[in-house]
Amino acid sequence: MNVKLNAIAIAISFVFIAPQLQAYQLIKDDKNDVKLTGMAYAGHFFGNEKNSANYGSNNFLRFGADAKTAIDDKLTAIGKYEAQFKLNNPDSEQNFASSVNGSDNGGAGDAQGTNVRTRLIFGGVGVKDIGAFTFGRQWSPNADTFTGWTDIGYTDGYTGSALGLGTDRFASARASDVLKYAGVFGNANILASYKFKTQRDTDTLDKDNSAYNLAATYNLPMHVSIGAGFINGHRPQSTSGVATNNPKLYLAGLKYDDSSWYAAVTAAKGSDFLANGVDHKGIETALRYTFTNGLGLLATWEKQTVDVNGENLDAYNSTTFGPIYNFTKNLSVSFEYRINSLDKNAWSPSAVRAYGDYSKTSGSYNSVAVDAANDYQFAVKYLF
Template sequence: MKRNVLAVVIPALLAAGAANAAEIYNKDGNKVDVYGKVVGLHYFVTNSDGGEDVDKSYARLGFKGETQISDQLTGYGQWEAEFKAATEGGSTANTRLSFVGFKFGDLGSFDYGRNVGIAQDVASFTDVLVEFGGTYADSDVYMTKRASALATYRNSGFFGLVDGLNVALQYQGKTDGGQANEGYSVATTYDIMDTGVAVGASYTASHTIDGDVALGDKAEVWNFATKYDANNVYLAAMFAETRNVAGWNKTQNIELAAQYQFDFGLRPSLGYVQQRAKEENKNYDLIRHVEVGAFYDFNKNMSAYVAYQINMLDKKDDPYAKSTDDILATGLVYQF
């Protein structure tokens, strides 16, 4: 989890490489990198409504490779899995990424497989909080995070004509088991050169799956975000709206992040996260909390972090609240 102010991990870069990959092969236009991390993570629930302290430790391992086919054509692939540090014998492994594709010079890239929904290109602006960020986005939920059967087209620099302007198109085919129906997404981000300022927006639409079909035949998600990333300061804000997703006609989501990177490795972080559902002329806060935390990098391979979630919800006032707990999280990370 690399937290340098100039290198916040953005899902859009997954096809290009991971933060601390170790090159294990590079010959005759063929290259393979391996990357991974081990995280010791524990939650201390300090104001529980039924929850308890819990171990959240896990490990991730992945590889990415590419082959130079011609001057303007490169093939690439990436795979990544996560392994929960649970008891032996349980089902603890999950494939996070598995896709393959081509890059066609300035014309862009195209790949297919299990990948990151391009809505995350925008959501990543605020997806930098220590532990308790994120509202509407979830894996295998309408292309809002990681999902299967994704065909993705990306173009960086708008065909080499506009530095900093990136566009992406994505299509999801129907998968077995009813986890996803057909859908599409469009996203664009623009880094205003030499200012540290960037803006982004995305829109996603899918046919509803069985659990949401009563709400309507189309699930929609759109978001807008902006950030400032310069002079060791990181500020970001995102607003998103979902319609007919996860049992709600509409949710409105706000995420805010502020961080400062000290030269000796400390990165304090402050965030605000809110998700409000709108249903039959009534509003319910599902998520509303402040996160106070910090990262500390010992070096590029070893880091630690701590985060405290100050929950602002009460079940009496918000009966559909996803959690009313205050939680202290502590983590230690080794990555390569």
């Protein structure tokens, strides 16, 4: 055991001191398969420093470990860990403050030093011809499906906002305390999960509580796949007497992928999902072409509208486009430009008052009453 622990420690140090390494095969034999993987991402948001949604540095390091151990000819033990370090500041300002929920850039351009984020940590068992059963912090069935279909931006933080699949939001993206099943039966994929209630979730109405996820996809001929999903959550009752509603989210998607051309569209309809008393609709689209010389071109469009007390407002409305060049399968350079079509009357969750009071503040639902500006991001990414 000590030998294996020392080997793991040495391999993790390699991740930091030798970024030229590819996925590091730590153990490989008849029963065990353990790999260390990661990503170094150096990006910068450009635009209007005051009005852009993001501005400034967007640097992070992500690393993880994947492990499989054969128990017998039908059972396999599986485990995964993945962490992310946000590295936006000079080394003289670094600290290890706790991160907050949000997009992976954690608030580009802020001054919080190094935020350490545990993205995934789970374990379980795979059963031959039946599927895998896992428990811990992991991706939801619907995130496995729909996030991966249209949240495919070349740079970090520009796609995947319209459907409502948020981190720790009723286990709709990544979440802890999740029991999950995933099975493959021919061309069909069946996924289901249940998030257990935790004490942390009951502090306020905006915290998540127990929820279950269902998703299914089917691979059709001619490189086409279809999918559908459902999420049902539980929101605790207000202590101030305001009635609360249990959230629901319905999803559907369609994609085409022939390795050169890729096209996908996903849609969602939610009731009380983003917040109590707020219904929403979302659509995300993606179109990509990958050349054989390493060049790729991508365009996306996504829009989310919310219904607040009978009034329809935009929450997201953006178009992105840009190229990527892959020097190798590990190293890439990308650029994306975002046309942000939101105005000062856009709805923002940060403007929501406690216990479901969605009255306008200063004539705007948005926490910053300005027209959103266009912006763009340049990034260098290294996979190892």
